[in-house]
Amino acid sequence: MAKSALLKSSIAKKYWMALTGLFLCLFLAGHLAGNLQLIFSDAKHFNDYALFMTTNPAVKILSYLTYVSILFHAIDGIMLTIQNKAARPVGYAKTDGSSSSLASRNMAVLGTIILVFIVTHMVNFWAKMHFDKNMPLVVKEMNNGMMAQKLAVGTKDSPNPMFNVDEKGSISDKILNDIKTQSQGQYDLYKKDVVTIVNKKDGEVIFIGQKDLHKITVAFFKDAKTGLLATILYVLAMGALAFHLWHGFQSAFQSLGINNKFTPAIKGFGKLFAIVVPILFAIIPIIIHFKK
Amino acid sequence: MSAAKNINITLKIWRQKDSKAKGQLETYKLDNVSTASSFLEMLDQLNEQLVSERKEPIAFDHDCREGICGMCSLYINGRAHGPDTGITTCQLHMRMFKDGDTIYVEPWRSRAFPVIKDLVVDRSAFDRIQQAGGFVSVNTSGRTMDANAIPIPKTDADKSFEAAACIGCGACVATCKNGSAMLFVGAKVSQYALLPQGKVEATQRVLNMVRQMDEEGFGNCTNTGACEIECPKGISLENIARMNREYLKASMK
Structure with missing residues (x-):
């Protein structure tokens, strides 16, 4: 009895909604900290961070928890909404609505907008970072020894390079292919999360290249044709997120049975969180789009 | 005037x-x-x-x-x-x-x-929820213990009384966008959960009443708070939170 009650009952569904929702609030804070590097830090740091986030085992566990939370929150939300609609088969001819907030009455609609946003957002960035074979690469580390000079995965500082890397350190596929053909036998080239060129003789790492997420992010929001639309849609999605959090944050505590002397503080913090986090998310594409 | x-x-x-x-x-x-x-x-x-x-x-x-x-x-x-x-x-x-x-x-x-018929609705679902656990089993044969013999903190007694003010009119269900009966059930669970006499059957009470509530086809709680505002007796949302706590405790047992 007790076990099935913790999965199926109306109250248990709300526990899961609250727990996954609060975990996703933590995720938002972490994600925001990462994104802010797009405007407060340089491309190198952002790309190092992106590599860390896609390869670190602890982060991997957290990311799987996040995927599961999003799915569970969405599926649970859909199930609750279906039940809630069924609980009132005949509606009212006249409704007033003054006794509850607009956000609280539209959590499912707001959640759907956010879910659509998450899917497109993952297609645009997450999927490219994980699966796109044509993801641009950028120099992460370069050994300044003789071999590097000779192989000359050069920068503008190294004279007569065999392979040119542009000023920002971008590596084209052509360069990679050139390295591959010309270095046969002498150098090993690994490509998974990073491209590593190793001298076979002494094992010296000549060069490590990493995916240039910074470049595709900036290009996405700066695109002459679609950049403005992408920025506007991003900002609108953050608006939906703000309303969702406005009700959702404090609601999660109520669902978990926490309603006591701390509730005013929780409500206050929740509203602050609901305003500050989406605004900070939203200013990033705005700055990227309009910055020369 | x-x-x-x-x-x-x-x-x-x-x-x-x-x-x-x-x-x-x-x-x-x-x-x-x-x-x-x-x-x-x-x-x-x-x-x-x-x-x-x-x-x-x-x-x-x-x-x-x-x-x-x-x-x-x-x-x-x-x-x-x-x-x-x-x-x-x-x-x-x-x-x-x-x-x-x-x-x-x-x-x-x-x-x-x-x-x-017309504006009359059948609210016997509330009666069935009450019958599922909204009571304390005491012997009323005439040898009942004096209620005041058990000391109860004033704050608990007040909160229990506030919950007990629920008249079961169904305004909470009517006004809730989900047709949820959580405020009613929360009040009924709370009024007993706060008193020593009610603690004896607390576990079964909350599990049974919530199960009956779900079976009757009431919706879920979105915490919009509309019920609290429309309740003629001012029953607080705190009672829903208390029911959620009681339910979690009972489910773990």
């Missing part, structure tokens, strides 16, 4: 022959309604007019007409018990309306509260 005057109003009232009929809103004009009359007295006046026109009078629930029995219902102009706070429909007065107003009068809308 301004003197009473007479107003003319238009009413759009839900008419439904029986539980199986389809039902629709019908429009009635009613003149010379005193602003000193209660909403139910206004409906009485309309029914007299309908009877004199040899029409079927409107069926609506009412009993004590002093805001304590929980019998009167009515969703008036989009709000449970109409446009005032902390009252039942019998305590709503026509001074809340203006001359020429159109007033919508609908029954409680919930799958668990089927319409019986």
